Amino acid sequence: MxxxxxxxxxxxxxxxxxxxxxxxxxxxxxxxxxxxxxxxxxxxxxxxxxxxxxxxxxxxxxxxxxxxxxxxxxxxxxxxxxxxxxxxxxxxxxxxxxQVTPTAFRATRTPSFWLPTENGIHFAPGTLRKEAISLDLIDLLFQHDFWLTRKMLEAAEKLPPDQLDRQVGHMHIAPYYKPAHTLREMLDSLIADKEAWLSALHGQHWTEDQPTTLPDLKSRTHRTYTAFLDFASTIKEKGEWNVEFVDAVCTPPETFTFKGILAHVITFSAIKRQHLLDAFRVLGVDLGSNDPIEFERL
Missing domain, CATH: 1.10.10.60 (Homeodomain-like)
Known part of the structure; x- marks a missing residue:
């Protein structure tokens, strides 16, 4: 059957x-x-x-x-x-x-052509692509990041609203990140890191003042995940791991390699996810570990 x-x-x-x-x-x-x-x-x-x-x-x-x-x-x-x-x-x-016209989309550097969807099935040239099925390490790390982030957002939806803004920890992992003490601030920080890099890659100004309601956080998560996975796929296809990118938004401007950006994002995402898991435990919610093996075994 x-x-x-x-x-x-x-x-x-x-x-x-x-x-x-x-x-x-x-x-x-x-x-x-x-x-x-x-x-x-x-x-x-x-x-x-x-x-x-x-x-x-x-x-x-x-x-x-x-x-x-x-x-x-x-x-x-x-x-x-x-x-x-x-x-x-x-x-x-x-x-x-x-959210943009076709003309503006064409002018965007390394745009994501995937739209948010719960089933994870997307168009790919000549076939379909299932987000959760890939043997590539980069894909696995970003898919795990997305899966666990979404899992945490779903858990946050079940909490009383006041607990989202209750101080449950201290997340200040680098000088260029503002401290986060509540679930809402930590979730925002986790998503904002990817948004800031995507804006820099597209030559756009980015502000930290982004909407942080749970629906907004979920929507931002979908957009940044699909955009970053598409960015990584483009880099792999073209073999541009060592290509240098000048971030003119920085003061003074800084130079990064594409592989350095990907490594930075996935490393700090993992650290921030661990802070979030610990914060959830303070509120009595155990979401398991930060181990990609748990995701791979699904």
Whole structure:
């Protein structure tokens, strides 16, 4: 029974991820798995936390974003390939998803073409990419970081609101990080480190004054994770580990290698996650250890 269920899911994934930009009828999908249209939609949504329509739209926009950032294809052509009747309709949908216009996205250095999703399945050239499946060490470290950060945010949602702002520790691990004493401040610091580096890489000014409600923290986590994993993937593909980057935002400007940035982020993320786990224990919540092996065994 389990094998049959899994086979149906694989058929659904294959059908819904193929021919992006073209209309895919629900009856066609239902017939392929020998089920009713309502059941196929419910099966997919229960497993992947998206309706088939939402899934296809997200993958189509991710493919469009990939094409924008990796090719010189015209935006109008990309819009038509994505199944939109006009450039205006595509621009509205793209801006709603990525918070920037297609033109601005194309101008961004090393942009992430992944959109936030609970199921972790994304467009990749010629296939799908599952976030949690990778043999690469860099991917594993960032995936573990994202997984544990999300786990902590979910635990924070279950706490009484006043406990988020109660002093539960002292996190001041380097002179360039402001001290953090509450869960909210520590979670903000964990996310902000990646945001600051991404802004520097894109030549943008970044401010520490970011929204810190739990929904905002979750949204910021998704954005920074996908952007950093895409940045790391680009560096690997091009073999640019030793390329030097001048951070003009620093006073005075400083030079870093791409591999140094990745090593810095994952190292300090691990330290901050440990402070957070200890802070949760002060509040009576045990979220386990900071060990990537726990994530790898899932």
């Amino acid at each position: 389990q094998s049959s269920y899994q086979n149906r899911l694989e058929v659904l994934l294959h059908l819904l991820s193929s021919d992006l930009g073209q209309q895919k009828k629900g009856t066609e999908v239902a017939k392929a798995i020998q089920s009713s249209q309502e059941h196929s939609i419910r099966l997919f949504e229960q497993t992947y936390q998206e309706t088939p329509k939402e899934f296809r739209k997200r993958l189509t926009l991710e493919r469009a974003a990939y094409t924008l950032s990796r090719t010189e294809q015209s935006i109008t052509s990309i819009a038509l390939d994505a199944g939109y009747a006009s450039l205006e309709a595509f621009t509205r949908a793209f801006r709603k998803a990525f």
